Amino acid sequence: MNSVVRYINDIYKGVISLWAGMRVTGKYFISPGEIVTEQYPENRATLKMEERFKGEVIMPHDENNQHKCTGCGICEVNCPNGSIEIITKKVPNEEGKMVRAIDKHIYHLSMCTFCELCIKTCPFNAITWGQDFEHAVFDRTRLTKVLNKPGSSLKKKEVKS
Amino acid sequence: MSEETIKKIILKEDEDYIINMGPQHPSTHGVLRLEVCLNGERVKYMIPHIGYIHRGMEKMAEFNTYKQVIHLTDRMDYLSAHINNEAVCLAVENALEVEVPERVKYIRAILDELSRIASHNLWWSAFGMDLGALTTFFYGMRDREKVLAIFEESFGSRLLHSFNTPGGLMHDVHPNFRKHTMEFVKYFRKKLPDYKNLLTDNVIFHNRTKGIGVMDKETAINYGVTGPSGRGSGFSCDIRKVAPYGIYEKVVFREILYREGDSFARYKVRMDEMEESLNILEQLVSDMPEEGGFTAKMKPVIKLPEGEYFQRVEAARGEFAVFIVSKGEKYPYRIKFRSPNFSNLFVLSKLAVGGIIADLVATCGSLDLVIPDIDR
Ligand code: SF4
Ligand code: SF4
Numbered sequence: 001m002n003s004v005v006r007y008i009n010d011i012y013k014g015v016i017s018l019w020a021g022m023r024v025t026g027k028y029f030i031s032p033g034e035i036v037t038e039q040y041p042e043n044r045a046t047l048k049m050e051e052r053f054k055g056e057v058i059m060p061h062d063e064n065n066q067h068k069c070t071g072c073g074i075c076e077v078n079c080p081n082g083s084i085e086i087i088t089k090k091v092p093n094e095e096g097k098m099v100r101a102i103d104k105h106i107y108h109l110s111m112c113t114f115c116e117l118c119i120k121t122c123p124f125n126a127i128t129w130g131q132d133f134e135h136a137v138f139d140r141t142r143l144t145k146v147l148n149k150p151g152s153s154l155k156k157k158e159v160k161s
Numbered sequence: 162m163s164e165e166t167i168k169k170i171i172l173k174e175d176e177d178y179i180i181n182m183g184p185q186h187p188s189t190h191g192v193l194r195l196e197v198c199l200n201g202e203r204v205k206y207m208i209p210h211i212g213y214i215h216r217g218m219e220k221m222a223e224f225n226t227y228k229q230v231i232h233l234t235d236r237m238d239y240l241s242a243h244i245n246n247e248a249v250c251l252a253v254e255n256a257l258e259v260e261v262p263e264r265v266k267y268i269r270a271i272l273d274e275l276s277r278i279a280s281h282n283l284w285w286s287a288f289g290m291d292l293g294a295l296t297t298f299f300y301g302m303r304d305r306e307k308v309l310a311i312f313e314e315s316f317g318s319r320l321l322h323s324f325n326t327p328g329g330l331m332h333d334v335h336p337n338f339r340k341h342t343m344e345f346v347k348y349f350r351k352k353l354p355d356y357k358n359l360l361t362d363n364v365i366f367h368n369r370t371k372g373i374g375v376m377d378k379e380t381a382i383n384y385g386v387t388g389p390s391g392r393g394s395g396f397s398c399d400i401r402k403v404a405p406y407g408i409y410e411k412v413v414f415r416e417i418l419y420r421e422g423d424s425f426a427r428y429k430v431r432m433d434e435m436e437e438s439l440n441i442l443e444q445l446v447s448d449m450p451e452e453g454g455f456t457a458k459m460k461p462v463i464k465l466p467e468g469e470y471f472q473r474v475e476a477a478r479g480e481f482a483v484f485i486v487s488k489g490e491k492y493p494y495r496i497k498f499r500s501p502n503f504s505n506l507f508v509l510s511k512l513a514v515g516g517i518i519a520d521l522v523a524t525c526g527s528l529d530l531v532i533p534d535i536d537r
Contacts, residue, residue, distance in 0.1 A: 017363050021363060052314070052317035053317045054316075080232055113323075114321070115229070115231070116323065
């Protein structure tokens with residue numbers, strides 16, 4: 001007798017819990033406003049990342065192809081896994097003296113852990129985050145980038161009057 | 162493990178049927194190999210094999226400055242990355258006797274609780290999926306996305322945000338941070354009944370978890386099982402209560418304890434903790450000061466005075482502790498991480514014995530293991 005009661009009880013409880021679960025599913029089935037899926041490759045044109053999004057390290061250049069990097073090498077020292085290599089050269093300044101300038105700012109995206117230490121410690125704010133996130137490539141060497149553009153030069157400091 | 166079992170393991174009997182669960186098994190949530198010896202469907206013994214993604218974090222940390230060590234801790238328990246960061250930061254700050262601004266403590270605690278909710282939420286989704294309820298995965302992911310959106314807005318990354326730094330935070334939170342956190346708390350409160358209807362009250366789920374993988378309090382303490390898994394056995398081990406750090410002394414909250422010790426109790430602890438985290442968030446967000454900066458003044462190169470420093474925090478899966486030995490240089494002489502999952506894993510070989518193999522999946526899931534945290 002007891003087992004029969006338990007059996008019927010089990011069936012009753014099972015149906016109730018099934019109904020409760022199905023009601024949740026049904027609720028979302030009939031309310032399409034709740035759909036949150038992003039149609040990613042199709043919405044590329046309108047997709048905008050957050051302004052602080054860490055896509056990759058970039059070096060902004062102005063319209064005269066000038067950047068702010070002096071080649072001091074502080075970012076290279078601070079990077080925990082050697083993603084940055086600084087190659088400097090000597091160039092003459094206005095007075096004809098040879099001074100150090102950046103030749104190549106090499107950035108290995110494949111080794112970067114996005115820890116932000118290089119950007120935080122750069123004393124000249126020469127590098128920042130870029131928003132590009134589509135980094136898939138067929139060849140790993142393409143992830144090694146030179147951040148300063150060819151022919152670019154150091155921006156003159158504005159003299160405050 | 163009893164002496165007899167150990168003897169059996171060493172002298173493998175001919176009729177022992179040994180199979181490997183993993184390293185590529187969906188229910189181990191990573192590369193973990195469980196060597197299971199079966200007798201029919203019953204487990205005779207189980208040995209976990211770890212180290213498939215060992216990266217030598219502790220050795221690596223010896224060649225990193227204290228600021229650089231932070232980004233390593235992210236990659237241990239990636240679901241409570243922020244909490245792991247905090248442990249190292251607190252240890253360094255205590256060693257240097259730096260007082261961080263009140264606002265930083267609030268923001269850190271808010272992020273801790275958000276991480277905890279995101280982590281428990283992902284676990285809820287994956288646990289349902291382990292037991293064959295695929296639906297839960299989509300609901301859990303949907304709500305976790307809201308937390309990740311808050312993270313992304315403020316730190317630019319969703320999972321591994323090395324946002325803490327000794328002395329404070331990397332940069333200030335986004336101006337909308339407070340508003341969006343409040344919105345999330347309201348939103349998530351409304352969604353929790355769905356979780357209850359979908360899984361908590363489900364009869365099949367009860368049959369799969371009640372009385373499965375029972376761990377008593379002694380076992381929990383002996384094996385050092387902490388976090389929700391330990392609290393499901395009545396072991397009071399919430400570091401936020403036992404040894405409060407940051408702002409937690411001022412927050413009113415309840416430590417969730419269940420005494421049954423089975424998989425369902427561990428499940429209930431996590432579900433209740435999510436609600437409790439929402440309560441904590443409400444208190445913190447309304448009290449958070451607007452002014453006060455986001456970092457204390459620190460030297461550009463941090464050198465800890467000679468000595469030994471210890472700090473523990475409550476990560477989403479249990480007690481995370483860091484032990485630093487310094488010789489007065491800018492690199493730590495030695496760092497030891499105590500990760501919660503390492504201890505939580507090894508109790509599994511005790512819980513699995515005598516159960517059937519399907520229950521092993523349920524028990525393993527209910528312990529909420531993150532493999533990179535075990536291997537480090
Ligand atoms: S973000 Fe971190 S890992 Fe990446 S280049 Fe900068 S310092 Fe190196
Ligand atoms: S990016 Fe900044 S830190 Fe790095 S070399 Fe250039 S100026 Fe120095």
